[in-house]
Amino acid sequence: MDLELKGKLAVVTGGSKGIGLGIARAFAREGANVVITARTHEAVEEAARGIAEDYGVTAVPVASDVATASGCQAVIDAAAAAGGADIFVSNAGTGSNETVADAPDEKWTDYWDLHVMAAVRLSRGLADQMDTKGGGAMLMNASICAVQPLWYEPIYNTTKAALLMFGKCLSSEMIKRNIRVNTVNPGLIRTPDWERTARELRGDGWEDYLQEVADEHADIKRFGSVEELADFCVFLCSPRAAYSVGSAYHVDGGMLKTV
Ligand code: NDP
Structure with a gap:
């Protein structure tokens, strides 16, 4: 199946390793150019070099902290300089480990900034670029923990649930601009x-x-492999998934225990 992604520009946060790198590589395999971001300079540059060499596409590395407004702006500027985003995958994130009784306020706000505000700020900025292309696609990478919490990470569960709801709210607004928004909830990857x-x-x-x-x-x-999840994400962001709007998809090997 031709996913019709050749020459598109996909922005993937947290693209230096793990799931984000897998998604960026899967876009590149389809002929899309990518902007990948992470905080660690060397890692994101090496990842971009590898993608460009392996797939012959343009891969732009951005070293910035997307939990900050300035870090998001750096990503938006880099995407504009690369021709404007067609696709945005909000992927950067990390697990937590705490109890509600012991975790300080700062830990809550740090995870809020990373899991929610990064998606808010980047989708706002990148949507303007998608407008110039006539539309686009966005994907929030939340987690099965957004709907089925693990006991040891209440902050992760709560902020990922907020990201899931943000994706739904954003979808209703963005579809009027021909931008499709969906969420993926991976299980064990x-x-x-x-x-x-x-x-x-x-x-x-x-x-x-x-x-x-x-x-x-x-x-x-x-466990699922990064590639199994990445293929699903890339399809969802492609024009071949044109009728998928505002939904959440579990890619979890049957981990979700409810219907
Ligand atoms: P990894 O830890 O392997 O990779 C995380 C990526 O995000 C790295 O590139 C990291 O680079 C980057 N990153 C982290 N914090 C920031 C930040 N503040 N600003 C910019 N980049 C940042 O994670 P995974 O690949 O496992 O997870 C990716 C996403 O998938 C996360 O949102 C996670 O919650 C979600 N997920 C993962 C599952 C799993 O089983 N692996 C299951 C369900 C959801 P750097 O540290 O250099 O910034």
């Missing part, structure tokens, strides 16, 4: 970050730890 956590917790038995996590949570009894 095997990223280097999960592997590092498993090694820290279990040393040599880290693979067993990941299997135990999968056995406990996912009906399919395994």
